[in-house]
Amino acid sequence: MYEQHDTQKPALEPISPQYDPWDPIRSKRAYGEHRLTSVELTVTNLCNMRCEHCAVGETLSMTEGPRIPLSVILKRLDEVEELETISITGGEPSYHERTVREYIVPLLRYARERGVRSQINSNLTLDLSRYELLAPYLDVMHISFNYVNAEDFHEVGFVNSARKAVRETSAKLYERMVENTIALSRAGMFVSAESMINYRTHEKLASIHRLIEEMGCRRHEVHPMYPSAFASKLPVLSLEQTRTAIHRLLDSRSRDLWMLFGTLPFYACCELEEDRDLVKRLRTEPNVTVRNDPDGRNRLNVNVFTGDVFVTDFSDVPALGNVHTDRLDEVFGRWKAHPLCHTVDCYCPAAVCCGPNLLVADTYYKHLDFTTRQAVV
Numbered sequence: 001m002y003e004q005h006d007t008q009k010p011a012l013e014p015i016s017p018q019y020d021p022w023d024p025i026r027s028k029r030a031y032g033e034h035r036l037t038s039v040e041l042t043v044t045n046l047c048n049m050r051c052e053h054c055a056v057g058e059t060l061s062m063t064e065g066p067r068i069p070l071s072v073i074l075k076r077l078d079e080v081e082e083l084e085t086i087s088i089t090g091g092e093p094s095y096h097e098r099t100v101r102e103y104i105v106p107l108l109r110y111a112r113e114r115g116v117r118s119q120i121n122s123n124l125t126l127d128l129s130r131y132e133l134l135a136p137y138l139d140v141m142h143i144s145f146n147y148v149n150a151e152d153f154h155e156v157g158f159v160n161s162a163r164k165a166v167r168e169t170s171a172k173l174y175e176r177m178v179e180n181t182i183a184l185s186r187a188g189m190f191v192s193a194e195s196m197i198n199y200r201t202h203e204k205l206a207s208i209h210r211l212i213e214e215m216g217c218r219r220h221e222v223h224p225m226y227p228s229a230f231a232s233k234l235p236v237l238s239l240e241q242t243r244t245a246i247h248r249l250l251d252s253r254s255r256d257l258w259m260l261f262g263t264l265p266f267y268a269c270c271e272l273e274e275d276r277d278l279v280k281r282l283r284t285e286p287n288v289t290v291r292n293d294p295d296g297r298n299r300l301n302v303n304v305f306t307g308d309v310f311v312t313d314f315s316d317v318p319a320l321g322n323v324h325t326d327r328l329d330e331v332f333g334r335w336k337a338h339p340l341c342h343t344v345d346c347y348c349p350a351a352v353c354c355g356p357n358l359l360v361a362d363t364y365y366k367h368l369d370f371t372t373r374q375a376v377v
Helices: 025-031 070-079 097-114 128-134 150-157 167-186 205-214 239-252 273-284 328-336 339-343 358-364
Strands: 038-042 085-089 117-122 140-144 191-197 219-224 258-262 288-291 299-303 308-310
Touching (some): 070 097, 070 328, 085 097, 097 117, 097 128, 128 167, 140 167, 167 191, 191 205, 205 219, 239 273
Parallel strands (some): 038 085, 085 117, 191 219, 219 258
16 A cells, blocks of 8 residues: 655645635636636546446547657646646546556656646546555546445446446446545545436435545535436436435535535526525535536646547537647637637626536526626625
């Protein structure tokens, strides 16, 4: 088991409810506009699972070609003057240990030396040693956790597999994920477990929350699921169902565990009093935060195989540039000038709110111009 040494980590402000470097409200306040402060890197298209809610499921494959040389990626990151965070995603980033050693660890080391915060999105079902390699440099290990038992894990995690996973095999992966989470948490790693609010989980969130706390996670993230790409055909909850699920979770949650909500479809300018009441409750609950969505605000996604740069890793918006020819700040400027960007370019200082992202607006608020609304605070 690894040990974390102070000499490996420069003194950085602890990530906490008071300091969430991924929230785009920080750059909006600092510069008076959204700036590119976050870059997400898709480093693999391989994964040992096929979760039904996966936003990038359609891009997953059985094989993949060579990655762009790391030196090219680091050069482009160097050019982002206000870079505050990087996120590493896939697929399962740790699918191959060689990828971890030769690509991910150098990226994390670069971020640490520059004072940039880092996150990896992983299912934590592989050998513990792969995750221990990341520990000296990683700020947040982000996992998906939408289960109350191994049966749930099997149904959610392998429903889209071409070859159906044997239940005994998936049960072992579930047990390893739980064991790895406990081991990494005990050793000091910041593990943040994300749960989707969807048709499977909305009545189980309290039980899921208890398991996340028992595993030692530092944070429970909660995000409604929206119909995107691989998950586009899944049932969508009504606003009432989502609102009820959040209230039920808040009623039963542990006050000691930081709970972060994101991409919520409820705003201080909503017409329904029930929606505004939920917003007020979230604002006043201890150890609860609501993150403004980085996608479309302060973040770009880079595919390290093609070099293409997107608004998100699951957006229908075509690539806006390529790292072989474009600086990332230039690509971000193209997004800010894009007609779609203008439809969600919303900011309310009174409510500390950047409004809905493209998925939220398209799912629940088609044809509604949030820039003309005013918060009721």
